[in-house]
Amino acid sequence: MAKSNEPIWWSLFSAGGMVAAMIFPILIIITGILIPFGLAGGDPLNFERIHTAVSQNNYVKIIFFIVISLPLFHWAHRFRFTLVDVGLKSISTLISILCYGGAITGTIVSAIIFLKI
Amino acid sequence: MSTYHRLVPNTWWLQRRPYILFMIRELTSVFVAGYCIFLLVLVYKLTQGADAYANFMAALKSPSSVVLHLITLVFVLYHTITWFNLTPKILVLYRGEDRIPQGLVAGIFYAGWVVVSIIVALLVLGV
Numbered sequence: 001m002a003k004s005n006e007p008i009w010w011s012l013f014s015a016g017g018m019v020a021a022m023i024f025p026i027l028i029i030i031t032g033i034l035i036p037f038g039l040a041g042g043d044p045l046n047f048e049r050i051h052t053a054v055s056q057n058n059y060v061k062i063i064f065f066i067v068i069s070l071p072l073f074h075w076a077h078r079f080r081f082t083l084v085d086v087g088l089k090s091i092s093t094l095i096s097i098l099c100y101g102g103a104i105t106g107t108i109v110s111a112i113i114f115l116k117i
Numbered sequence: 118m119s120t121y122h123r124l125v126p127n128t129w130w131l132q133r134r135p136y137i138l139f140m141i142r143e144l145t146s147v148f149v150a151g152y153c154i155f156l157l158v159l160v161y162k163l164t165q166g167a168d169a170y171a172n173f174m175a176a177l178k179s180p181s182s183v184v185l186h187l188i189t190l191v192f193v194l195y196h197t198i199t200w201f202n203l204t205p206k207i208l209v210l211y212r213g214e215d216r217i218p219q220g221l222v223a224g225i226f227y228a229g230w231v232v233v234s235i236i237v238a239l240l241v242l243g244v
Contacts (some may be wrong), residue, residue: 015152020149024193026234028152030241031159032186036178044242045174047167054163059235068156075150082143089128110157117164 007020009077009100016074021086054117061114069107145196148189201226 008072034040053060076099130136162173175206176182238244 017196017200018147020152020193021197022230022233024149024152025190025197026237027156027241028186028190028193030188030237030238031155031177032183033189034242035174036183036186041244044244047163047170049243051163051167051170054160064156064160068153068160071149072153075146075153078143078146079150080147081141085140085143086130088182106153106157113157113160113164117160 009073012070012073012103013077014074016070016072017078020071020074023067024071051117054114061117065110065114068110069103072103072106073100076100141192141195142199145192145199148192149196152189152193197230207223 007069030040030045035045080092080095080099083099085091088095130140159173162170177186201223204226205219208222210217210222
């Protein structure tokens with residue numbers, strides 16, 4: 001049987017799906033409802049506090065990086081098959097490159113930002 | 118010898134309700150990626166200084182941002198629910214000889230979701 005890198009993509013898909021399922025809803029509620037409608041009291045996401053939290057603490061950086069990066073791979077793997085399912089099988093290689101490439105690019109960009117901050 | 122391939126129209130997923138629900142589930146990933154990019158921009162704005170960050174946070178109050186967030190929330194919640202309902206089918210756990218019921222495994226993940234959400238809210242909002 002030919003060697004496949006499918007398990008790697010599937011693991012990233014799976015881990016990213018779990019991260020998104022667990023914490024994206026509450027984050028979206030915070031940035032989309034609580035903050036805009038002033039329901040969070042004061043200004044908890046002010047620059048001072050968030051900048052200090054992210055720039056001073058490597059654990060925060062790593063967690064934030066994982067939260068951004070892994071779900072991108074979840075998207076890449078799922079969306080790749082979605083496009084093939086709706087009839088783009090003939091360009092499936094290109095789709096794979098664009099999807100996983102997009103997730104890898106996003107990961108590199110976020111890594112650079114977190115290293116710079 | 119060539120094999121026979123039945124032609125499937127590209128709109129096959131519109132023909133049955135479960136197919137449509139499957140496609141909606143797959144499309145939740147687009148909203149997941151969209152929110153990743155939102156978070157990425159948020160962190161980037163942090164590197165651009167207090168003013169750039171404050172402008173970005175002020176833009177969260179705009180109607181378009183709120184509407185986009187609400188649409189994203191609906192799709193991401195659908196992702197969460199379908200994800201936790203699928204997890205016990207993949208994560209097959211046994212206690213001795215007996216398989217732990219799928220409902221129990223899913224329930225543990227739902228309970229974990231609630232706990233994690235509370236912890237994240239407390240940490241992010243610094244209550």
